[in-house]
Amino acid sequence: MAIIKAFKAIRPAKDKAPFLASRSYEDYTVKELNAILTYNPFSFLHIINPGFKFDKKVSGGERLKLIRNRYLEFLEDEILIRDTQPSFYLYKIEKEDFSCCGLFCGTSVEDYKNNVIKKHEDTIKHRENLFAVYLKNVSFNAEPVLLTYPDNPTIGEIIGEVKNRDPEYRFSTTDKATHTLWTITREEDISKLQDEFSKIDSLYIADGHHRSASSMIFADKSKKGNPGHTGMEPYNYFMSYLIPESEIKIFEFNRLVKDLNGLTKEEFLIELDTYFKIEKKGNALFKPLEKHQFSMYLDGDFYALQLRKQIFKFTDALSRLDTQILYKTILEPILGISDLRKDKRIKYGFGKNNIFNMKDEIDKGNFMVGFGMVPVSIKELKDIADAGLVMPPKSTYIEPKIRSGLTIYEL
Structure with a gap:
């Protein structure tokens, strides 16, 4: 009531x-x-x-x-x-x-x-x-x-x-x-x-x-x-x-990260292969098309990252959220970013020209890698709230x- x-x-x-x-x-x-x-x-x-x-x-x-x-x-x-x-x-x-x-x-x-x-x-x-x-x-x-x-x-x-x-x-x-x-x-x-x-x-x-x-x-x-x-x-x-x-x-927030946490490009891609099917898209702009798919821009190329659902297990509404998946599979275990609010190595972008700005920032050398995803849905927002859970920072721009x-x- x-x-x-x-x-x-x-x-x-x-x-x-x-x-x-x-x-x-x-x-x-x-x-x-x-x-x-x-x-x-x-x-x-x-x-x-x-x-x-x-x-x-x-x-x-x-x-x-x-x-x-x-x-x-x-x-x-x-x-x-x-x-x-x-x-x-x-x-x-x-x-x-x-x-x-x-x-x-x-x-x-x-x-x-x-x-x-x-x-x-x-x-x-x-x-x-x-x-x-x-x-x-x-x-x-x-x-x-x-x-x-x-x-x-x-x-x-x-x-x-x-x-x-x-x-x-x-x-x-x-x-x-x-x-x-x-x-x-x-x-x-x-x-x-x-x-x-x-x-x-x-x-x-x-x-x-x-x-x-x-x-x-x-x-x-x-x-x-x-x-x-x-x-x-x-x-x-x-x-x-x-x-x-x-x-x-x-709207979604993109994630931009300053470095690969000491990994080479090749080592980083091999680490990603555990949880994702990786498809190189070249220099043409690529935005993800569905849930659990991510765009990545690295060293002048876009990649499509498709979550391997047989490997990553969903346990609740939060675990199904793309911002949480990105955090648990890449940002924390591979790139070493545990505090999404305070870590100076990560930046968040939003807006109509989000993907262009992400590419531009990386091409200028200000960041090394960027990730994009589809926006959180109103159903996901409600499911998280109904379960008494909280989203990672910068999950939604509303x-x-x-x-x-x-x-x-x-x-």
Whole structure:
């Protein structure tokens, strides 16, 4: 039983929405960031990068205090407005090759604790605690957790009806995406959506594992510090963006490795022969076509590596995952990479030009060998989460990537 909650969002004034909503801070180059902060006074980046106003780099408690100050200034100047009634927010993103439509809502910390909201990645305690401190000091959350749910005809019908109404915002951004947002304020619609989601057994985290875990830490600490705790306080929920499984788009990460761990090319290929049938493809670009097939680029040539299934034994959902197979058959035993997060010899690539970039990096001599695979499927993601397992780092690159500041959840 999944619980979703309508909330009174803080969101951009109607004429400011195209200028305020921003990509994730890490997505910008230094040059882009400086240009936006210099020429766009309405960008949400001013809130999360408050030192720009003072031409000073700030960190720690000073930064958090200034983030809170900038946020309050945006409210006072009516760049941001506070909704007066609890709502759901329907948000659609349309690109040339991608479209999705989902709900901004509050989701339950208890559902996360009780595994109604399921995860497939490990989190790092230090990062969890950092964001929990951030939430405590700034008292808002502007970056939703991306959750997915099984396609549901009734939810689809309600969403379809809302999309026929006039939107609150519709604007385009420089990445040629169109953004449309509707507010869902009718009690009938809110009740129907809550009722339908209450029939769903599980929601799955697609992106935002650390934000979810941090929200739980923040909620637990807030509960302990509140003698009058009722369970209805805002801190008992965290903001999420819910979309159906059919609208999630999963891309693969390639693996690039700097050396062959002391092996010659010939020795390395002989080692691979234990678990793989190897077919040399030459210098023509080769991408794998199916599960348990890998592309490899080495010394100017592509190779197809086909897993020998009679040799490699599947024991659970994780063992069937291509990123795990690559780790257990090549990266760890042959190339000596045991820590996929910290080892400096490995790098991960993603994106539309993934295979071209991999080849280019190796041709330049920055890396010696690269591996590609087909993307993880939504079924594999769910199987891993249902089994209580976790994927290796950088197993999935998932769209949509949600802009910050379109809806803000106050804590």
